[in-house]
Amino acid sequence: MGTFQIEGGHQLKGEIKPQGAKNETLQILCAVLLTPEKVVINNIPDIRDVNKLIEILGNLGVKIQKLGNGSYSFKSDELNLDYLESELFKEEGSSLRGSIMIVGPLLGRFGKGYIPRPGGDKIGRRRLDTHFEGFIKLGAKFRYNKEERFYGVEAPDGLQGTYMLLEEASVTGTANILMAAVLANGKTTIYNAACEPYLQQLCKMLVSMGAKIEGIGSNLLHIDGVDSLKGCEHTVLPDMVEIGSWIGLAAMTKSDITIKNVSWDNLGLIPATFKKLGITVERRNDDLYIPAHENGYEVASFIDGSIMNISDAPWPGFTPDLLSIILVVATQARGSVLIHQKMFESRLFFVDKLIDMGAKIILCDPHRATVIGHDFQSKLKATTMTSPDIRAGISLLIAALSAKGTSTIHNIEQIDRGYENIDERLKNIGAKITRVA
Structure with missing residues (x-):
């Protein structure tokens, strides 16, 4: 200690x-999983939580290259999804609350996502219901292993766009649902969405990757799902x-x-x-x-x-x-x-x-x-x-x-x-x- x-x-x-903003970076790093093409991110802070998430992405099979101080490239073209159900991931993912946001992009792109109950600051109860209720509304099936404290969502036939009113304006919940919805079939509307600058940054990054999102900066987001996303370059606030x-x-x-x-x-x-x-x-x-x-x-x-x-x-x-x-x-x-x-x-x-x-x-x-x-x-x-x-x-x-x-x-x-x-x-x-x- x-x-x-x-x-x-x-x-x-x-x-x-x-x-660079910690909370934005954790969202943006998870978004690299949405495309097999190269994504370059600048102004990444060299801090423990961010470095832990980068390590998790590397273990998942993301090809990571450091380009300079605070700048990295990521390529998610050959992912090892079996890692998500490994004991190593259960240990690593549970130590970082931000790891919850890998579920949305993986669910949207591959039809499944898993996460151990994440850690983070001991500042009181921090529900995950908003995340999973959003995924369920998009058509995913939810499962929870109580003994292993392990969450899973699966949508083998893909996600379907829908209207949802979030119970709380959760920043990570909105980000997670948004990253799943950009690859869903049809139109998704998220009302009572979080609209923090970091969430706006995520939206702008996704749009530069080819996503169709309206209402950026407001609490009402409209997302028209697309078949795939491309690479991009993004700078963190x-x-x-x-x-x-x-x-x-x-x-x-x-x-x-x-x-x-x-x-x-x-x-x-x-x-x-x-x-x-x-x-x-x-x-x-x-x-x-x-x-x-x-x-x-x-x-x-x-x-x-x-x-x-x-x-x-x-x-x-x-x-x-x-x-x-x-x-x-x-x-x-x-x-x-x-x-x-x-x-x-x-x-x-x-x-x-x-x-x-x-x-x-x-x-x-x-x-x-x-x-x-x-x-x-x-x-x-x-x-x-x-x-x-x-x-x-x-x-x-x-x-x-x-x-x-x-x-x-x-x-x-x-x-x-x-x-x-x-x-x-x-x-x-x-x-x-x-x-x-």
């Missing part, structure tokens, strides 16, 4: 470039969650930081939400600049004077992946804020570690926490912590970088799952952080 040692209390300064993480880091450490090439038009409510905490977020062409907040930052109130409430919601609402960052940043604000994590019931449980550092937080229930800011009058204290998941891990790292003294964070493999070479990148802007094997 790896460890970070962080000497906190230092101001940072400089430029940092966001990595910068990671909006990492961009939000660096905004929070700059505010908490009173640092002057420029985040380069952020793709402003795809950030949605992220800049506006940080502004609710009093943080200055300035657009400079396609860069995002945060000045040093020497005098701190003050939480806004609602028009009627009531306490600010920041919550997550499906796109175009505020992403749940950044609520942990917002919570940490609020610990040093002037004023109070209620954080409402609606989507996952275990994601706020890391606040006990912040309370140990001296933060004033009341955990109201599994979904809500009230934060009373210190206004930097009382610094957080260094401590020893263990990272429970990716987003809590980066939040604890930000807290440690702002705290007085030297903190230790164990289980940093969780952070490495979502943030590329984070210690070296932070050192480049002045952070005092050491990776201990």
